[in-house]
Amino acid sequence: MVGFGQGFGEVNVGHFYNFVCVSIFFRNFAVRTLVRSTPQNTDIVSKGNELKPRIGLFGRRNAGKSSLVNYLTGQSTAIVSDTPGTTTDPVRKSMEIGGIGPVVLVDTAGIDDQGDLGSQRVEKTIAALAEVDLALLLFTQWGEPEERIEHWCNQHGTPLLPIQTKADLSPQPRHDEALLMTVKDPSLRDTLIAHIRLKLPETAWRATSLLGDIVAAGDTVVLVTPIDSSAPEGRMILPQVQVLRDLMDLHAQALFCQPQELARTLASLRELPRLVVTDSQAFKSVAETVPDAVPLTSFSVVLARQKGLFDEYLRGTQTIGTLRDGDRVLLLESCTHNVTCEDIGRVKLPAALRRATGKDIQCDIIAGNTPLSAHRPPLADYRLVIQCGGCVITRQQVRARLLPALEAGLPVSNYGLALAWCTGIFHRATKIFKQ
Ligand SMILES: Nc1nc2c(ncn2[C@@H]2O[C@H](COP(=O)(O)OP(=O)(O)OP(=O)(O)O)[C@@H](O)[C@H]2O)c(=O)[nH]1
Ligand SMILES: [Mg+2]
Numbered sequence: 143m144v145g146f147g148q149g150f151g152e153v154n155v156g157h158f159y160n161f162v163c164v165s166i167f168f169r170n171f172a173v174r175t176l177v178r179s180t181p182q183n184t185d186i187v188s189k190g191n192e193l194k195p196r197i198g199l200f201g202r203r204n205a206g207k208s209s210l211v212n213y214l215t216g217q218s219t220a221i222v223s224d225t226p227g228t229t230t231d232p233v234r235k236s237m238e239i240g241g242i243g244p245v246v247l248v249d250t251a252g253i254d255d256q257g258d259l260g261s262q263r264v265e266k267t268i269a270a271l272a273e274v275d276l277a278l279l280l281f282t283q284w285g286e287p288e289e290r291i292e293h294w295c296n297q298h299g300t301p302l303l304p305i306q307t308k309a310d311l312s313p314q315p316r317h318d319e320a321l322l323m324t325v326k327d328p329s330l331r332d333t334l335i336a337h338i339r340l341k342l343p344e345t346a347w348r349a350t351s352l353l354g355d356i357v358a359a360g361d362t363v364v365l366v367t368p369i370d371s372s373a374p375e376g377r378m379i380l381p382q383v384q385v386l387r388d389l390m391d392l393h394a395q396a397l398f399c400q401p402q403e404l405a406r407t408l409a410s411l412r413e414l415p416r417l418v419v420t421d422s423q424a425f426k427s428v429a430e431t432v433p434d435a436v437p438l439t440s441f442s443v444v445l446a447r448q449k450g451l452f453d454e455y456l457r458g459t460q461t462i463g464t465l466r467d468g469d470r471v472l473l474l475e476s477c478t479h480n481v482t483c484e485d486i487g488r489v490k491l492p493a494a495l496r497r498a499t500g501k502d503i504q505c506d507i508i509a510g511n512t513p514l515s516a517h518r519p520p521l522a523d524y525r526l527v528i529q530c531g532g533c534v535i536t537r538q539q540v541r542a543r544l545l546p547a548l549e550a551g552l553p554v555s556n557y558g559l560a561l562a563w564c565t566g567i568f569h570r571a572t573k574i575f576k577q
Contacts (some may be wrong), residue, residue, distance in 0.1 A: 194236065194244050195246070195276070195346035196248055196346075196536060196539075197245055197247050197275065198232075199211060199247065199249050200250055200267065200291050201252065201307075202252050202288075203252030203255060204226045205252070205281055205307055206308055206325065207252075209307075210278070213325040214237060214247060214331070214335075217235075220235070226252065227252060227263075229249055229251050231251065231266060232250050232251070233249040233250075234249075239338065241339060248270050250270050251263035252264075253267055253268075265513070271294060271295075273536070273542040275301075275343060275347075275538050276302075276341050279291050279292065279302055279303065280305050280307045281305070281320075282306065282311075282312065282316075298545070301343060302341075303338065306323065307325075308324060310327070311324075351388055353394075357392050357394045357416055359393035360395070361417070362394065362395045362411060363395070363396055363416055363418070364399065364404070364408065364418045365382065365396055366398075366400070366401055366404055366418065366420035366428050367382055367398060367399075367420075368421055368423065368424045372485050380533045381441040381442065381533060382421075382441060397411075397415070401420070401431075404418075404428060405431050414436050417436070417574065420439075421440065422441070423486075423490070425567050429570060437574035438574075439571045440558050440562060440571055442559070442561070443562060445532075445533065445558070446556040450531075451544060452575070454553075455555050455559050456572060458554045459562075461525065461553040461555070462495065465501050465503055465526070466501055467502045468502060469525040470506065471492075471495060471525060471527075472505075472527045472528070473507040473530075473557075475507060475509040475510075476530055476532050476533075486530075486557055487507050487530065487557070494561060495560070498565075514546040515546060527547040527552050527555070528557060528560045529544055529554060530557045559571075
């Protein structure tokens with residue numbers, strides 16, 4: 143009897159499991175067809191970390207998050223154990239997804255962790271949630287913790303893929319839209335990848351042109367870059383390289399020069415350039431040389447448009463004109479190593495703000511990933527938040543970084559736009575992008 147009962151049970155579960163997998167197969171046939179019809183991005187062969195979309199794995203402790211990272215990457219990168227709370231800090235692992243390119247998987251600590259340390263881990267998990275382009279929500283049972291993540295994603299517009307894990311143990315679906323998964327079945331990997339491909343927004347992985355709406359094939363663009371003591375040895379900095387590459391993709395002509403050679407460079411052209419892009423620090427002298435008829439902007443402004451919340455920046459920057467004595471401004475710097483940024487954030491921008499406003503303004507700076515919630519004084523004490531160009535982070539990470547400020551109703555700006563305001567060229571530097 144016992145044997146029959148066990149066998150009967152296994153057969154039933156097995157049939158149901160097979161039925162579920164077949165349903166998934168047919169459901170995903172449509173997915174595959176759709177995925178195949180999306181444009182192939184074969185020209186992207188490698189990306190820096192700042193361009194790789196982030197896919198986060200969230201769920202309760204023991205939901206199978208680390209197992210799924212290993213399943214997806216085909217490597218035993220993440221520690222897997224049946225002890226709840228094995229993963230403590232977010233762990234990042236790169237992998238390649240066909241048709242998309244490299245992505246970063248972010249394995250996180252369980253969202254149901256408890257105690258003092260546990261709640262600190264949950265805080266880190268929520269911070270990771272804010273910076274991902276797609277959240278995979280893993281669960282074996284659906285309840286309050288899952289609804290909390292779902293609600294957060296709905297509120298912040300983060301795409302969510304619910305995944306019911308350990309379907310080999312319990313294949314009964316517990317959520318209408320969830321994908322049934324088990325790491326015991328290697329054949330489900332393609333289905334999972336197809337769903338990820340479908341859910342990951344194209345804006346997260348397809349690099350958008352920086353100047354494609356302004357510059358056409360055959361146009362000439364002059365790029366002004368001072369080579370001074372803050373310029374790195376023997377190379378150009380990333381924003382300059384990015385703009386150059388964009389212009390080459392657009393089949394435009396790019397002409398580099400230093401500020402002192404700008405007049406000669408312009409005079410050597412048979413017709414006026416379509417655009418001049420300059421380093422922010424040289425903006426003032428460059429603006430005096432470039433004729434009014436030629437649109438002028440800065441590398442930082444070009445990058446702010448691609449990476450940041452440009453409309454919010456345009457509005458927020460005007461707050462500089464209303465700053466009063468004693469007001470505090472918070473500067474956010476995403477890298478902790480770039481000497482040029484340190485120079486701007488710690489010295490040039492605070493000095494420029496004081497000079498431009500004639501007010502005694504107190505500037506504080508946060509470098510790296512320190513959560514804004516942990517910063518003292520609290521956000522409410524600030525009149526304005528100014529974010530750096532974010533050249534080492536993704537667009538979603540810039541958004542995540544500024545989210546607490548936006549939620550607190552604080553105006554936000556950007557290094558390039560704030561410097562442009564302080565040197566009196568804000569309107570000129572942004573005019574071309576408002577037309
Ligand atoms: N049967 C079965 N077991 C699984 C599956 N996925 C994970 N497990 C097991 O579930 C346990 C927990 O897996 P982990 O991947 O460590 O879970 P986690 O969500 O990373 O857990 P924390 O790091 O503690 O939050 C381990 O014993 C895994 O072997 C699955 O699909 N089927
Ligand atoms: Mg884990």
